[in-house]
Amino acid sequence: MTVNLARHIAPTAVALAMLIAALVAWRNWSPPAPAEPLTLAVAASALGAPLLVADRQGFLAAEGVQSNLLHYPTGKSALDAMLNGEAEVATVAETPIMFAGLAGKPLRVIANISSSTEHAVVARADRGIRERSDLRGRRIGVALGTTAHYFIHALLTDQGLDESAVELVDLPVREQAEALAAGRVDAVATFPPYSTECRRALGERARIFPAGIRYAGYGSLVVAPDLVERRPEVLARLLRAVDHAIGWMRANPEEARAIAAEAIGIDSTVLEETWDSSRLGLELGQGFLVLLNAEARWAIAAGLVPGAAVPNYLDLIDTSALARLRPDVVTLIQLR
The missing domain is CATH 3.40.190.10 (Periplasmic binding protein-like II)
Structure with missing residues (x-):
């Protein structure tokens, strides 16, 4: 009799425990955050490859970013699109950022995604x-x-x-x-x-x-200042997706080149020759700031921006999003 009773009680206890666990999980469950739309102006070069891969491989979608990629021939034209309100984020190298700073344009660099000697x-x-x-x-x-x-x-x-x-x-x-x-x-x-x-x-x-050692440039993610204030969470999602994409690109260089080449509209062998000249990785370091200032002094001395003065480029850099994700790669000296 006792054995038969135990046989009936054991399954019931297991079922009850499972029910209680399910109820606890249901009470603690919250629906996933809705996808955040984000329009990105991407340069048609290796500079924009991490964004292209993040979109194609689903890293942006996995982070809850509903991406709309707009393609431009250069980082300068991508930055112009962002400054004109056609996009919210742009991939661009440091020289157009330098000129925008001399012109007093409103922007914020939230991360560097690559450096290269590819010129x-x-x-x-x-x-x-x-x-x-x-x-x-x-x-x-x-x-x-x-x-x-x-x-x-x-x-x-x-x-x-x-x-x-x-x-x-x-x-x-x-x-x-x-x-x-x-x-x-x-x-x-x-x-x-x-x-x-x-x-x-x-x-x-x-x-x-x-170029060799004569010149090493930076590829950056640039946004409008109000985006940093209005939508900090979407920038955190963007950087996580880019970080995942960069890791995947390092492990899968041939596939990454194929994705970038298809998006740019060129043969993958065109990218293959110079692919390794780009060093991928999220960072914000002092070398970037030094180069911005050096280029600004050149532009002024060459008469390219009459009447301009070198701005404080720290005002154009916002480390908040990257510092939350990867504080180890933010080595910018915050001196004013």
Whole structure:
């Protein structure tokens, strides 16, 4: 009798325990936060690759971000879109940020997502350009206001030349390969994937002068100041998604290149040549601030922004979102 009673009680007790656990879980359960819409202006280069991967691989969706990606040929045009209200976030390198700061434009850098030495001058060897010093007196195509503009300044300075020693031609990046092949310019200062396109357009006639240690730029996530104040949670979600994407890209470089190439609209082999020149990773460090100030002094001395003064670029950097996620990578010295 006792054994039979125990046989009936045991299953009942288990069922009761499961019911109680389910009730406790139900009381503690809260529905997932609704997806936050976010419009992102992404540069068509390796600079924007972490955002492209975060979107394609579902990292943004997993963090509750309903992403709307808008594609632009350069970080400068992506930043312009953000400043014009067409997007809320932009991927952009430091030179357009520097110019925006000199112009008093409202923006906040919330993280750097990469650094690179991917810039290069692609020159026509058949016009006698064999060494960097042979650039004197030449027509050099460059997208003015981009990192390539500052890069050509740095390269010329290394040769004891200034910009007056050459003729800089403002040339959109998507027109550079054709212009170089047609002979409308003698050389082009640019960045991937356009540097690879220029080299391929010339074939054996190409002479390449890479940046090397002369110039290492930064890729950043930039937002409007009011977004930091109004929607701090969506920025936290964005950075978590980008952090996941960067980790995935490191583990899956070939797949990451394929995703970026498809989104940009180029062959993946175009990205392959320069992919490893970019160092991916979230950070905000002092080197970024130093470079912004150095470029601002160059822009003012070159007369590119008459009447401007170097601003306090710390005012354009907001560390709050990144410091909550990865305090170890925020090494910016907060000096005023």
